Amino acid sequence: MDSPINKNETAEIRQVPALDLLASFLRLGASSFGGGMTGWTHREIVERRRWLTDSEFLQTLTIAQIMPGANPVNLAVYIGLKLSGFRGAALALFGMILPAFLAILALSFTYQQLRSYPEAQAVLRGLACVGIASSLTMGIKTARRLKAHVVPIGIAALVFLTVGVLRWPLVAVVIGAIPLSVAATFWLERKKTRG
Known part of the structure; x- marks a missing residue:
């Protein structure tokens, strides 16, 4: 269920229900790849859930990008912290990492079995193109704001x-x-x- 938070509301810690937060980041962790993570996160947190405004998301993204570590994980932790304190940060981190961890295990095993086939290399090149396109899309969206x-x-x-x-x-x-x-x-x- 979408939260009724107004997009023009000022930034402060909001007590978002734990299950909603976990569900959102599990979905993000399972459905977004590479550079497209920021775009999917914006769509889920700002456009769909309305938990943050565009301005708040841009500030959060800026902080996540200048901190050491993986940007999508930094972004998830900071959003979770902003929405529900330390519990939210832990839930967002868990939700973001678990699907990727399981997918990497499965893909590593599959790749070991199929790496000698040229079709496997073609699929990887196609996925790289998708990641680049997603990054460009988010860059254009951010520049417009x-x-x-x-x-x-x-x-x-x-x-x-x-x-x-x-x-x-x-x-x-x-x-x-x-x-x-x-x-x-x-x-x-x-x-x-x-x-």
């Missing part, structure tokens, strides 16, 4: 250029981009309040 200011768009383009094209280390780029982004945000907010 950003405020249309030149500065944030410029920072995003700079990070893409340095990491994606020039192949600079991601950690170094993020460490450099954080103070730049914070300073740009303060500058834009000050400019907005002045006039």
